[in-house]
Amino acid sequence: xxxxxVLDMVGNTPLVEISxxxxxxxxxxYAKLExxxxxxxxxDRIAKFMIEAAEREGRLQPGQTILEPTSGNTGIxxxxxxxxxxxxxxxxxxxxxxxxxxxxxxxxxxxxIYSPGDLGTNGSVALAREVAAQHPDWFMPFQYENPQNxxxxxxxxxxxxxxxxxxxxxxxxxxxxxxTLTGTxxxxxxxxxxxxxIAAAPHPGDQVQGLRSLEEGYxxxxxxxxxxxxxxxxxxxxxxxxxxxxxxxxxxFAGISGGAVVRAAQRLAxxxxxxxxxCLLADGGWKYLSSHLWTTDYATIEEDVADKLWW
Amino acid sequence: xxxKVLVTSVIQKVVDNQRAFTSEGRTIGELISNIDSxxxxxxxxxxxxxxxxxxxxxxxxNDEDIRYLKGADTELTDGDEVSILPxxxxxx
Numbered sequence: 001x002x003x004x005x006v007l008d009m010v011g012n013t014p015l016v017e018i019s020x021x022x023x024x025x026x027x028x029x030y031a032k033l034e035x036x037x038x039x040x041x042x043x044d045r046i047a048k049f050m051i052e053a054a055e056r057e058g059r060l061q062p063g064q065t066i067l068e069p070t071s072g073n074t075g076i077x078x079x080x081x082x083x084x085x086x087x088x089x090x091x092x093x094x095x096x097x098x099x100x101x102x103x104x105x106x107x108x109x110x111x112x113i114y115s116p117g118d119l120g121t122n123g124s125v126a127l128a129r130e131v132a133a134q135h136p137d138w139f140m141p142f143q144y145e146n147p148q149n150x151x152x153x154x155x156x157x158x159x160x161x162x163x164x165x166x167x168x169x170x171x172x173x174x175x176x177x178x179x180t181l182t183g184t185x186x187x188x189x190x191x192x193x194x195x196x197x198i199a200a201a202p203h204p205g206d207q208v209q210g211l212r213s214l215e216e217g218y219x220x221x222x223x224x225x226x227x228x229x230x231x232x233x234x235x236x237x238x239x240x241x242x243x244x245x246x247x248x249x250x251x252x253f254a255g256i257s258g259g260a261v262v263r264a265a266q267r268l269a270x271x272x273x274x275x276x277x278x279c280l281l282a283d284g285g286w287k288y289l290s291s292h293l294w295t296t297d298y299a300t301i302e303e304d305v306a307d308k309l310w311w
Numbered sequence: 312x313x314x315k316v317l318v319t320s321v322i323q324k325v326v327d328n329q330r331a332f333t334s335e336g337r338t339i340g341e342l343i344s345n346i347d348s349x350x351x352x353x354x355x356x357x358x359x360x361x362x363x364x365x366x367x368x369x370x371x372x373n374d375e376d377i378r379y380l381k382g383a384d385t386e387l388t389d390g391d392e393v394s395i396l397p398x399x400x401x402x403x
Contacts, residue, residue, distance in 0.1 A: 043403070071402030121402050143403055176403035201369075201376075204319070204399050217367025217398040231369070231376035233396065257402075267374065 007084060010037055010044040011156045015164040015278070018250045021242075021262060026274035029265055030165060031252055032157075035284025039076045039104070041255075042157075042282045046179060047077035049152035050141040051085065065090060065138040069128035071121050071176075072101035073283055074143050079108035090138075092128040094120055100287040120204075122218055143177050144220035153183030161278055162191055170272075172265045173280040174257040175199040175231070178223025180280060185227040196229040200264035202257070203235040232267050234260035240293055242266075247285065247294060255283035256293070312337055314391040316346065322395055325352045339370060340383035342393065357395065367398045 003009050013036045019028045034042035054060035065088045068078055075091030082089035089110040093101065096117025105112055113131065115123040125144065132140045143149050157180065161168055171188055173180045178199075185197035219225075236256075243259030246252050258281035265279045285294070317331045326332060327350070334349070336342030340362070347354040358364050362383060370377045371394045377385045387393070 074403050120399060122399055174401070176401035178401075179403075202401060203394075204396055219366060219398050220401075225378075228379065230379040233369075233371050233374050233376070233394065 005084070006038045007048060007081065010048050012160060013037065015161065016250070016252065018246070018252065018262070018279070020249055021245065021266065022277075023266055023269050024273070027269040027272060027277060028275070029262070029269070029277050029279060031246075031250070031254075031258075031262070032161065032278055032280045033252065033254075033284075034280060034282050035254060035286075037077075039073075039080050039108075040284050040286060041073040041077065042180060042280065043073040043077035044080070045152040045156055046143060046146075046149045047074060047081045047141075049148040049155075050143065050146050051078070051081050051087075053148045053151075054139060054141065055085075060087070060139050062086060063088075065135070067128060067132055067135070067138045067140045068092070068143065069115075069121070069124035070143070071124070072097050072105075072287065075110060075112075076101065076104045076108065078141070079105055079110035082110070083108050087139075090131075092124045092131065094124055098287055098290050100290060104287065125218065143179065144222060146222065149177055149179035149222050150183030150186070150224075153180050154187045155183075157280070158184045158187030158191070161188065165276055165278060167276045168192060168195060168278055169275040170196045170198060170265075170268060170277040171280070172198045172200060172261050172268065172277060174261050174282055175201045175223070176257075176282070177220045179220075180282070182222060182224045182227050184280070186224070189227070197227055198264055198268055199228050199231040200257070200260045201231050201233045202239070202260060203233050205236060230268070232264040234263045238263050240291075243285070244294055252281065253285040254281040255285055255288055256291075257282050258285075312387045312389055312391070314342065314387050314389075314393055316342070317392060317394040319396055321397065322353070322356050325356060326350045336387055338383065338387060339372065339377055339385045339393070342387060343383070369396050369398055370394070371396065 014033050016031050018031045022029045037044035066082050067090045069092040079089045092113045094117045095114040115127040188195045239256050239260040242263045261279045265277050334346050336345050357368050
């Protein structure tokens with residue numbers, strides 16, 4: 001396949017059957033491999049959509065600095081788009097993320113501003129707002145609020161699924177900003193009423209220790225909870241186990257949230273007799289190699305991973 | 312129906328700093344009432360006066376969010392685990 005630019009390679013990711021991981025023969029599972037995007041994650045879709053919309057609307061001028069809070073993937077995607085289009089990119093990221101994310105951001109020339117790791121993504125959002133207030137001339141796409149985030153999935157991810165699997169009955173994705181679930185879910189429900197949308201939520205684990213009160217919780221404005229039909233929480237240990245199983249049994253090398261999504265799909269499969277379930281695997285495993293997840297027992301690495309932000 | 316209840320830091324304060332304890336109830340609603348009579352102030356951490364769950368609180372029965380089951384009427388069975396977790400911004 002021939003492309004004019006790397007930006008044209010965003011999306012059109014493969015859908016691979018992984019029914020060998022289904023607990024029931026009548027329930028077929030499929031993995032949408034977002035790790036096949038140019039920077040290796042689903043976030044290439046929203047980075048391109050958010051930037052190109054801002055250009056069209058005149059909110060982003062040539063050479064203007066882009067600032068964004070991220071746990072890594074969105075920052076890396078913005079860094080690529082910014083590099084190709086001539087916008088310097090600065091990202092606010094928790095200091096507890098895997099070293100691969102730092103390396104990748106640096107590879108694309110982004111500047112990193114670290115936020116306290118124990119505050120997770122909440123801490124990055126808060127710090128990015130402060131930095132943005134000090135630099136009103138910078139442009140913050142702000143994936144948690146930007147309607148172009150769900151739009152990217154409404155106009156690209158969902159139509160791809162419908163084209164590859166017209167019989168789709170369920171869609172499962174990780175709950176990050178909520179943009180993937182909201183945009184894909186909305187379109188799938190319009191085209192196939194009856195499709196069920198299930199969120200896989202990361203167990204916050206030790207991250208909640210930084211929370212002084214429940215009022216400090218955060219629900220991203222782009223998440224439309226009315227699109228969801230279920231939410232299943234998955235802890236780190238289970239995510240790790242299923243991520244490894246995914247590699248060993250299907251050959252798919254996915255990131256940690258991929259294990260959580262497949263786990264949520266398996267739980268869903270236990271309750272239904274038949275279906276065609278699409279699992280969106282947000283990224284590949286490359287950025288998580290330093291976890292030694294694939295080569296060490298979870299029990300051995302548990303201490304190292306407990307205080308890290310995995311997805 | 313004895314069930315195991317798991318709570319995170321913010322709520323641990325009202326339940327004698329326990330991370331996990333056992334309580335009873337036929338439904339989630341009953342369970343919360345029972346815990347509240349043992350630890351006054353527990354309910355107001357989770358819900359308003361009308362019993363509507365605060366936006367930033369998620370209650371999971373085993374691993375499923377009760378908002379998408381039957382809410383407070385969600386039935387419990389022996390040995391279930393109920394986790395009460397805050398809603399946080401996900402990684403992205």
